[in-house]
Amino acid sequence: MGRHSLDQHRLGRDGLGVNEQTRIVARICSLAGVLAVGSLVTTLALPHPGESAIASHWWVLPLLTIAFAAAERSVFHVEFRREALSFSLSEVPTAFALLYLAPGPAIAARIVGSLAVIVFEWRSKWFKLLFNSALFALETALAYHVVQFAVEHWHGSRVVTLLAIVPATSIATIIGSIMVSAAISFVEGGFRHRLISELRLSTWVAPLNATVAALVVAPTLIDPWLVALSLVPLAAFWGVMRSHGQLEQRFRDLDDLHGFVGRVGHSLNVQEIVQAAATEVAALLRVRRVGIVVFGTEDGLRRNDVGKPLPNLPTSADDPAWANVFAATTAVEPPGLGAALAVAVRDGEGVVGLIVVAEREGAQDHFRITDRVRLATLAEQFTPNVRKAALHEQIDHEARHDSLTGLPNRAQFERQVNAALKLPASGGSGQQVVMLMDLDRFKEVNDTLGHHAGDAVLIDFARRLLGRLQPGDLLSRLAGDEFALLCKRDSDGIKELADQLVEEARKPFSIDGLEVVVTMSIGVAPTTAIDLDAASLLRKADIAMYAAKHNHTGFEMYRDDIDRRTPARLAMLGDLRNALEINGLQVFLQPKLDIATGIVTGLEALARWEHPARGWVSPEDFIPVAEETGLIKQVTDQVLGTAVAHLHKLQTMGHHLSLAVNLSTHDLLDDQLPERVMRQLNRHDVDPALITLEITESSLLIDAPRARATIERLNEHGIRLSVDDFGTGYSSLSYLRHLPVSELKIDRSFVSQLLFDEQDEVIVRSIIELGHNLGMQVVAEGVETDEVLNRLRGFSCDIAQGFGICRPVPVERLVAWLNTTHHPSRRADPLNVDQWSVRGN
Structure with missing residues (x-):
């Protein structure tokens, strides 16, 4: 049995300013005013505003007031993601009121009984109370119009009155759905979509609920004390229905938890997993704000937010302000965030990250014990997925990078160069070049001081090179003491950079208290239209680099005349082979x-x-x-x-x-x-x-x-x-x-x-x-x-x-x-x- 009031709706949206909140409250109050005027006009327009369909005792009024309060109190909810279906027994006291109370007392009993629970149980805001009061009054007045209209046109028999209760409460319920949809759309928008969704449900649920209410009240037409015959089965039915709803809720939650793994684990990218998890947590826990952080990945801290970003989240598992959260085994309240929940994402290896949620919406706007358990369960489900993605990223990073220096390796460098060659030429001065660098005398360092000294030289050398580069330059360690660089400079800039890099290599390296001096040779290969891939550029740079070694010039630019694999060289190879066959070489x-x-x-x-x-x-x-x-x-x-x-x-x-x-x-x-x-x-x-x-x-x-x-x-x-x-x-x-x-x-x-x-x-x-x-x-x-x-x-x-x-x-x-x-x-x-x-x- 659907409810139609604002007591369980947050009516809030992330990032609303004070002025916008004021305008929203003003709109709801305006709508409440319209409903109040409408209820007053409707009540005054009744044919018999001071009469009840069946005479009753004075104690019926307080009894029905208590019944309205009990109906409000017995509400239960079935939530699915951010939607909530609420069920109550409010149609039953409404049906009794249509028979045994005059319109005025009935409206008063409805408002007083329902609002007492809303105020003391749900602690709703004043503008919600105002709206609900006007809505309850209008619904009740409309129901009386339908009943009195039926009595006048069909000669007022008790059977007619009983049958009129069904359309009366149905119409009142549907009108209430429309009004609540309008109020919610002031904040969240989407009135048409929300109205269609509400009417799709109300058009069949409302008549069904009204029929149940009529059946409950029917025995009292024979004798008021027969109400017990109706209330006992009604209570039993309601209990079964409530249990079924709670069981249905648990099944929905369980299905959501199982689906969470599939929806989050579809990717092996950490950022994509964190983003998907944040969205899913927001939907499953019915919250407006989520913050998820993952520590210690290859690219550092990963974070994703749903809604307005939560402030002051930790950047590592060592943050002392969050020590209690990281030590807890379930979801707890985080420091400095008010009504929120936080849970550490952990496994046997330690804390992986953190999930923080705030601003619950749906049927209840405060976090319950079940929310804490659910959040902890989601964190457990999230952990293996993020660990697997982090491991995949680590393996992928190691496959693409040098383990000693952390620089891209040969395969990654060639991929990046190939990608750069496919890009259209950009404006501005400068030409892309590949520099191949090789340390001279490095073997002596390894042979004399050991490989640990050689590793130290390579690490320090890579650091020096990076300090000379500009954003957009790509430095790679290809193998051993061989490095490569992809950059864009004009001709003077290329020579200046090469000179700087050669000078950096000549500076002494301090290894175990000893100063080690090495030198470097660089081959520079500018990109041309005929260079289709990285391999051809590296080959040219390699040729220029060996020319630099041979000539002791520090660096050399690639030229055709130093290339031993040009067509002229290939022709020379054939001629040389022929000369050897005929003993054509001479000896001076x-x-x-x-x-x-x-x-x-x-x-x-x-x-x-x-x-x-x-x-x-x-x-x-x-x-x-x-x-x-x-x-x-x-x-x-x-x-x-x-x-x-x-x-x-x-x-x-x-x-x-x-x-x-x-x-x-x-x-x-x-x-x-x-x-x-x-x-x-x-x-x-x-x-x-x-x-x-x-x-x-x-x-x-x-x-x-x-x-x-x-x-x-x-x-x-x-x-x-x-x-x-x-x-x-x-x-x-x-x-x-x-x-x-x-x-x-x-x-x-x-x-x-x-x-x-x-x-x-x-x-x-x-x-x-x-x-x-x-x-x-x-x-x-x-x-x-x-x-x-x-x-x-x-x-x-x-x-x-x-x-x-x-x-x-x-x-x-x-x-x-x-x-x-x-x-x-x-x-x-x-x-x-x-x-x-x-x-x-």
């Missing part, structure tokens, strides 16, 4: 001069390639191609075989010289290198002691154990080892002195500036002294003038080599040079002590 020889005696004691073999179309191709162009494609072994074997053959030829002509041949890093890592070398020496009957294999300083650090094993095996065969370009790499002296190296070659960059740069002079003198102290022979390459040669003689350098002595030439021209130069060759076999002489004939 450059003399090496004993500085003290002026005697030519050795030669260096240098590979040369005369291309049929391109002419002479520099080794700097074709050797890297051979190294990248695996042809380097063939190149080394062919150069070594030809050079040994030339050496044997010179020996037969009386020139007893040594031979130096350059090795690639790839050769040094080949386990079969000693066998390859000995095969060539045996073929031409050349003693291994005459052979010196030159290896670069940096190649010693690549797979050091494997390189050392190869070097030691070569030494066992009597082959000498020389470290080429010494002073430009990063080899460790402690490592170098344990290798069977017999010669150091000073890089030409130091020798060529010997007379003009004091620092280069100091470096050259230091290397010579270092080599001698380690028992090694020292060779200076790049000697172009007699002045440089004389300065080296003053430094006690052993061997000189350079254009100032002789350029690399074919073997035939070398023989001619040896026969005409004032630098005689060694004519005695250096391996035969008995034949040795300082100068040969």
Whole structure:
């Protein structure tokens, strides 16, 4: 049996100002005034305003007043989300009043009895009391009009009067529904939707309730004391109906709780789950304001609010003001929020978050014990979902980020670059570029101080880089000591940023009380229209970065002329393969001069390639191609075989010289290198002691154990080892002195500036002294003038080599040079002590 009063409606909305609240109250009071006037006019217009249908005793009035109060008190509610259906017995005392009271006393009994409960039980506001009083009066007056109209037109029999009660109370109930809908729409809007919903229910419930009321009052027409026959079954029916309603309510609540898990757990995104949970909690607990916070996710604190945000919610589980809430096992009142409830979201691992609700609406505007239990249950249901989503976010974050520095990893960086490449070009100056950064000498830090020191360097280095970036820049750690950056700058800004980053890397890192210094090389690849994905940009940046390493420039911009994988390079690869098949590589020889005696004691073999179309191709162009494609072994074997053959030829002509041949890093890592070398020496009957294999300083650090094993095996065969370009790499002296190296070659960059740069002079003198102290022979390459040669003689350098002595030439021209130069060759076999002489004939 539906009720139609405002005593159970909040009539409030979030964020209402004082002025708006005043206007709403004024509208409700205006409507109440209209209803009051309408009830007065309706009452005065009754045909018999002072008569009752059946005469009764005086005590009927207070009895029915009590009955109206009891009917109001016996209301029960069935709530579903934010809607509430209320049921009462108010039609029964109304039916008795239509029979046994005059209109005036009936209206008074209805108002006094009902309002007494509303005032003392529900403590409704004054404007609600005013509205309900006017509504009760109008409903009762309208019911009397229907009854008196039926009595007048159908001759007033008691049966007619009894039957008239059904439409009378039905019409009064429907009119009441319309008026309550209008009052609620003043606040919440949606009058049409609410009216249709109310009429859909009232049009069949109201006649049903009125019929029950008529059946209850019918026995009293025979004898008033027969009312007991009606009230006893009515009470039993009402009890069953109330129990059924409460059971129905519990089933609805249980269904809502089960549905809550499905509606909240549909996503693995923490923010989406928190948002869905806040909306569901607001609906299930019938509240206007909800605040949910989740602590400690990958993106920090997560919060979502329904309605006006609740103030002063905690940002962590350590907030002392909320300690009681976090310690409680059920929902409790939170600090400083008044009529609200809060519950900690927790599991076996600790507190996950918090749910706070306030401003209950629906049938009752205050929180009950059942609300506390329900909120705690919702929190329990919410916990596994948010934990699962947080775990998924953590796994997803770890899959996309570097665990050491927290930066995006290679996969995430490539996704972001690919996404940026697909975006239309934005206005403004600047071009997107990818920078590839690699720390030099980082391996030394790991090998010397341990991996914990290396990790500390990487973490501090990442922090330094981030401090130099702008919003919108994307920094990533790709692997090891390799970082990448996506940014947008103009040409000057790119160079300025690259310089700044290089300088940041050069600043000392403090590790365990030690200052560690590393350097960095950067390759810069600007985006172009032909760059379709991140892989092509990273490849270009990698090429530029290795160019920066090779040239010791700090950073290099990508250019086609340094790209070894351009169509021209691919064509070179095919031509080089063809040249190797026909033994098309030539070997030029450059003399090496004993500085003290002026005697030519050795030669260096240098590979040369005369291309049929391109002419002479520099080794700097074709050797890297051979190294990248695996042809380097063939190149080394062919150069070594030809050079040994030339050496044997010179020996037969009386020139007893040594031979130096350059090795690639790839050769040094080949386990079969000693066998390859000995095969060539045996073929031409050349003693291994005459052979010196030159290896670069940096190649010693690549797979050091494997390189050392190869070097030691070569030494066992009597082959000498020389470290080429010494002073430009990063080899460790402690490592170098344990290798069977017999010669150091000073890089030409130091020798060529010997007379003009004091620092280069100091470096050259230091290397010579270092080599001698380690028992090694020292060779200076790049000697172009007699002045440089004389300065080296003053430094006690052993061997000189350079254009100032002789350029690399074919073997035939070398023989001619040896026969005409004032630098005689060694004519005695250096391996035969008995034949040795300082100068040969």
